Amino acid sequence: MKHGFAYKRMISDYILIQAETALAIGIIGSIFAREQQITYQYFFLPAIIGLICMLPCIITYIKDDMTIKQIIIQRVVELIVLEIAIIGVIYYIVGDAPGKYGYIAIFFSVFFFDVITYVISYCMEKKEADVINKKLRENRQNHS
């Protein structure tokens, strides 16, 4: 199982994206299209969106030695795909209901939450690295 760890992570992230998409559809739908009747086909949307959003990320699961520059490029592509997928799906479900400014607001909120997720994730990794560095310093002092 050379890529076992990567597949496990990929499947767990895919399930997470599906759950988030279902929640987003529920919230946006209840705000902008409260009276909209939906059919069974809408239940497949989270699975399809999840798949679309996972496509640009597959490389990050398989290739673990990407440089920071490559990761940033991959994340920009991922954000563009995410914006297109979310706006496309909202348009498919509620059409023009949110209006031009509604869609601009959705665009910026997706952008904001995507970026903030990475900033929080980086801060957590930095905090963990600081704890490790503190321990490494202590070890050096004890051994000198």
Add this chain to the structure above:
Amino acid sequence: MQLIKRKVADKKDEAIILQYTNWTKNLEDISDYILGKEKQITGYGENKERYQIKVSDILYFEAVGELVFAYTEKQVYEIKMRLYQVEENTRGDKMVRGSKSIVVNLRHIESVRPALNGRLYATMANGEEILISRQYAKEVTERIMAS
């Protein structure tokens, strides 16, 4: 430091006691010597000359294609083993898998910084940076914190 030798009557009372205020590198070397832990590994230089290298002097091992190299602060040696064999042979010597292609010596990690996606860049004693992959970052972190 004073050296105290004390004769005991019974063989089972034979022991070496190290008394210290701070556990130094010298004491660790003495301890390793007493316990016979100072492992060596055979490496080959640029002109295929053979060397015995102390495992504790090795910063990290790296697999490049079919070859495995050992990096010390100033030299690089080719090791005639697979990386998994190196990992097995050096287990317990502060060596830990850092990625699919690297086994790193925790003693020689100077500092770490985030490399995004849950990975870490480890700065080694010679200033080189090596990438600890997400898969192994947790184990490396745990081993450092437990040391």
